[in-house]
């Protein structure tokens with residue numbers, strides 16, 4: 001029998017958070033529970049509540065919480081006094097990761113990249129990517145795209161579109177041109193052609209770029225999925241104009257859209273790729289910048305960081321690669337399950353005259369406003385479903401279920417979403433005089 005969510009009614013004591021945790025906190029405001037345990041697709045609060053997780057640590061937990069194989073590998077490693085921290089020294093855990101990534105990810109896909117372990121957050125991988133592109137080309141300007149999200153440190157933030165996030169910088173964010181993403185002006189306007197026109201016009205005011213930085217599906221910016229044709233044009237444009245193509249696969253990679261990389265099978269190869277989030281497989285901080293070997297012109301230590309290469313994450317990431325990526329079975333299953341998700345979201349959207357966004361297991365519904373979306377996610381949470389929003393106005397209800405979820409549990413979570421959506425979009429009209 002399918003396990004169902006079981007929300008708790010308890011209002012936890014949040015005084016310590018109000019007193020001591022910074023006002024910058026977000027998720028805990030809309031989901032005020034105290035969580036203690038998590039396993040697979042479930043999170044448990046300290047009042048006996050069981051929540052189905054359709055947020056997955058914002059795609060950092062693609063294989064679910066505490067996957068038994070990954071957990072066993074980590075527990076064994078720690079129990080055996082495996083090295084935890086070693087700066088960038090060679091370690092057994094790193095050797096295994098490098099070899100496994102080469103065998104399981106790079107070679108089967110015919111890809112040739114050097115691996116640069118940056119500080120452990122996605123934004124650090126992006127900083128490294130754009131720094132390197134500037135160093136290689138001797139150019140300053142980066143082309144990023146409308147609704148792109150690349151992180152919170154200044155270089156990555158400059159490439160991010162969202163005004164609220166940019167506002168936090170407190171200094172000018174420059175050396176980036178935000179060009180229209182695929183579909184920005186609606187159907188019928190090819191924004192890659194517009195970019196080509198601007199790049200080819202010596203009077204357009206657009207400086208020659210060091211790089212194009214692009215997400216294939218915009219995770220925070222509204223789940224806009226670029227078409228393969230548009231991405232191929234962008235890749236060709238980058239080459240033609242002497243810029244490097246950086247694909248930020250921090251949210252869309254590691255299986256979220258089906259393949260290990262979100263650009264697989266699209267007919268182009270990025271010069272640089274950034275990965276983080278689900279790379280460790282267990283939610284451990286770990287980021288990686290993949291670099292075309294001839295571009296790897298870093299001087300030793302030129303971009304460093306104390307926590308480059310988290311050895312515990314090497315262990316769990318290696319276990320995840322062996323468990324999920326040694327053959328195509330997992331990717332095939334994700335693609336199949338993405339079809340279920342697509343079908344259900346399409347039906348919900350059709351019923352209410354709405355539209356869907358996304359690709360693979362990275363999809364959502366545009367409900368038209370952040371206020372309606374918040375009502376929907378709030379009602380979902382009250383019913384035991386953890387789910388969040390995305391988009392310029394937080395108007396997209398975003399499903400990021402763990403990729404390992406079984407079909408019945410996926411459908412159970414989508415049933416909750418369907419009910420919350422119907423109640424928020426088309427409130428039941430009661431006859432006059434009948435109490436609610």
Ligand SMILES: Cc1ncc(COP(=O)(O)O)c(C=O)c1O
Pocket residue numbers: 058120121122123124126149150151152215219220248249250251252276277
């Ligand atoms: C596409 C993309 N790039 C970069 C980042 C930044 O990653 P982090 O929050 O680990 O710094 C994110 C985070 O959501 C992301 O979605």
